[in-house]
Amino acid sequence: MNTGRYIEFTNRDENILRGILHEPPAGKAVGVCILLLSPGIKGRVGPHRLYLKIAERLTPLGFHVLRFDFHGLGDSGGEVAEVALADMYNTVQGGRYIGDTVSAMDWMAKEAGIRRFVGSGLCGGSISALLTAAEDSRIECLLGIGIPTALDGGPENWGRSLTTGQLQELRGGYLRKLMAPRSWMRLLTGRTNYSVLWRSLRSKPAAPAAVTPASASPPNDNANPRFAPAFRRVLESKRPMLLIFSANDRLHHEFEEKLERRHPDLASQRGHLYETAVIPQANHVLADRSSVAQLLDHAERWLIRLYHPRSPRVEAPCAPQGG
Amino acid sequence: MREEHQFLNLRGERVFSALHLPLRPASRAIVMCHPLGEEKLWAHRVFVTFARDMAAAGFAVLRFDYRGEGDSDGRFEQSDLETRIEDVSLAVDSVRSLIRSVTDVTLLGLRFGTIVGAMSAVRRSDIQRLVLWDAVLDGAAYMQSVLRLNLMYQMAQHRKVIENRETLVARMAAGETVNIEGYEMSNGLFRQTCEIQLAAVLSQFRGQTLLVQVSQGDPSVHPEVAQISGTIQGCRTATVNEEPFWREIRTFYQRAAGLTEATRQFLEHPA
Numbered sequence: 001m002n003t004g005r006y007i008e009f010t011n012r013d014e015n016i017l018r019g020i021l022h023e024p025p026a027g028k029a030v031g032v033c034i035l036l037l038s039p040g041i042k043g044r045v046g047p048h049r050l051y052l053k054i055a056e057r058l059t060p061l062g063f064h065v066l067r068f069d070f071h072g073l074g075d076s077g078g079e080v081a082e083v084a085l086a087d088m089y090n091t092v093q094g095g096r097y098i099g100d101t102v103s104a105m106d107w108m109a110k111e112a113g114i115r116r117f118v119g120s121g122l123c124g125g126s127i128s129a130l131l132t133a134a135e136d137s138r139i140e141c142l143l144g145i146g147i148p149t150a151l152d153g154g155p156e157n158w159g160r161s162l163t164t165g166q167l168q169e170l171r172g173g174y175l176r177k178l179m180a181p182r183s184w185m186r187l188l189t190g191r192t193n194y195s196v197l198w199r200s201l202r203s204k205p206a207a208p209a210a211v212t213p214a215s216a217s218p219p220n221d222n223a224n225p226r227f228a229p230a231f232r233r234v235l236e237s238k239r240p241m242l243l244i245f246s247a248n249d250r251l252h253h254e255f256e257e258k259l260e261r262r263h264p265d266l267a268s269q270r271g272h273l274y275e276t277a278v279i280p281q282a283n284h285v286l287a288d289r290s291s292v293a294q295l296l297d298h299a300e301r302w303l304i305r306l307y308h309p310r311s312p313r314v315e316a317p318c319a320p321q322g323g
Numbered sequence: 324m325r326e327e328h329q330f331l332n333l334r335g336e337r338v339f340s341a342l343h344l345p346l347r348p349a350s351r352a353i354v355m356c357h358p359l360g361e362e363k364l365w366a367h368r369v370f371v372t373f374a375r376d377m378a379a380a381g382f383a384v385l386r387f388d389y390r391g392e393g394d395s396d397g398r399f400e401q402s403d404l405e406t407r408i409e410d411v412s413l414a415v416d417s418v419r420s421l422i423r424s425v426t427d428v429t430l431l432g433l434r435f436g437t438i439v440g441a442m443s444a445v446r447r448s449d450i451q452r453l454v455l456w457d458a459v460l461d462g463a464a465y466m467q468s469v470l471r472l473n474l475m476y477q478m479a480q481h482r483k484v485i486e487n488r489e490t491l492v493a494r495m496a497a498g499e500t501v502n503i504e505g506y507e508m509s510n511g512l513f514r515q516t517c518e519i520q521l522a523a524v525l526s527q528f529r530g531q532t533l534l535v536q537v538s539q540g541d542p543s544v545h546p547e548v549a550q551i552s553g554t555i556q557g558c559r560t561a562t563v564n565e566e567p568f569w570r571e572i573r574t575f576y577q578r579a580a581g582l583t584e585a586t587r588q589f590l591e592h593p594a
Contacts, residue, residue, distance in 0.1 A: 082575055
């Protein structure tokens with residue numbers, strides 16, 4: 001694997017942030033850096049070294065790839081005050097690492113002369129990229145992987161904010177287990193989440209046309225209030241986005257139900273200013289070779305279309321507005 | 324304290340390392356051996372804060388990534404127990420060459436890192452101490468728990484087990500790899516680890532060992548741990564109360580105060 005070179009820089013609070021910069025082959029640089037922002041607390045390598053696999057695939061296309069640890073995480077300096085993981089995740093979804101991401105871009109501009117960026121990352125990394133893009137136009141497009149639309153409630157609150165799609169999937173699962181003695185044992189010994197069971201059995205498939213007005217959030221809603229405004233801002237500035245989701249993950253349901261159905265004006269831009277792709281059979285962290293391969297294929301095709309429009313591998317015209 | 328992050332060179336392959344240095348020249352060094360796969364990632368911040376705390380206490384501490392993991396070169400499927408032992412050896416040599424004042428080296432491991440650390444210690448003559456956090460006592464039993472992760476993945480994806488343990492083992496024996504939370508495990512890593520009995524390894528170690536049992540409120544020492552400490556000269560045990568921070572838990576675990584204190588006591592007050 002191309003492991004890049006070690007770099008460090010300071011953020012606004014003088015914490016030292018540490019990372020790895022992967023550089024493209026000599027003479028092939030396109031002058032754009034892909035920021036692979038850290039997911040959750042797993043740091044700059046990502047689960048099962050996903051970020052190294054991405055960097056290895058994208059640097060030959062001419063991109064710089066920067067992955068670094070946010071303050072309080074990985075090898076970086078600083079502290080995180082939150083004790084519960086869910087609370088920590090919620091602060092990320094609230095924009096905790098916008099400043100660190102801006103500092104990374106400042107460093108790249110100063111040290112490498114690069115001022116154009118693709119914001120990217122898995123889960124928390126992608127929401128950090130979106131929120132930063134809304135504030136900093138140097139991010140000229142967004143490659144989101146499993147971007148969370150909702151806040152993290154933690155496992156104890158798991159059942160409260162299930163989407164219609166999730167309830168439908170659970171309903172199918174419960175019905176399949178009707179003949180399984182072990183499932184009845186779980187039910188009778190109180191280990192089943194009765195509330196979720198009841199709601200899933202009562203749930204009906206969502207009508208595609210059903211739209212909840214943006215101003216009227218349903219009760220117990222956990223939609224991230226910062227998501228839609230940031231998404232709107234990036235779309236309005238005509239910066240392209242590719243959002244890749246995993247089929248066996250709640251996040252693509254959440255995106256459809258908590259963003260697209262509530263904001264039809266934004267959803268109408270799907271296929272134009274933003275695209276989505278769902279990787280079949282993939283779980284949240286894309287923990288198998290096939291899922292990773294599909295992720296890399298999606299990302300590569302999209303980036304070639306944006307940055308190498310004359311390449312014979314281009315499938316449809318599109319161009320970023322930044323520069 | 325200072326931190327120096329750099330790639331060490333092992334016959335052209337790069338091993339990523341972080342050296343934590345105290346303010347004064349250190350005579351004692353700790354080389355940390357991380358656990359396997361995703362456990363390394365969950366435990367990472369605890370390793371970092373431990374290294375910083377111990378550097379503040381006067382120790383030089385080297386953390387590094389095995390080849391095939393973290394930021395080091397190599398692919399996971401090409402790595403095995405032997406490559407990891409080689410990596411530890413490189414790390415120890417580097418500490419000794421980078422800090423000439425070091426005369427005393429401790430290898431510290433967590434979970435799978437305890438096997439790597441113990442095996443490395445008996446292959447060298449210059450390791451004074453071993454500190455083993457939540458030690459893997461039986462390599463074969465540990466590997467069964469690793470294979471179980473694959474079975475759990477199958478259950479989550481297909482709602483049933485398509486390939487049982489025997490099939491997975493046979494596939495590895497035939498030269499294929501088995502996916503463990505996104506890491507492709509090869510037969511070499513599996514087989515070499517299965518052969519390890521920690522008691523047998525420690526019986527060959529001439530230095531001092533601290534076996535730290537991690538529990539969640541239960542102070543009793545596991546019978547196998549007690550047996551090891553009772554039969555192997557220079558082996559002590561301690562039980563600390565910590566959450567299993569090497570896997571996903573509800574707490575954002577940044578510092579293992581109990582493990583740090585037990586380790587510091589052992590290193591500062593050797594028998």
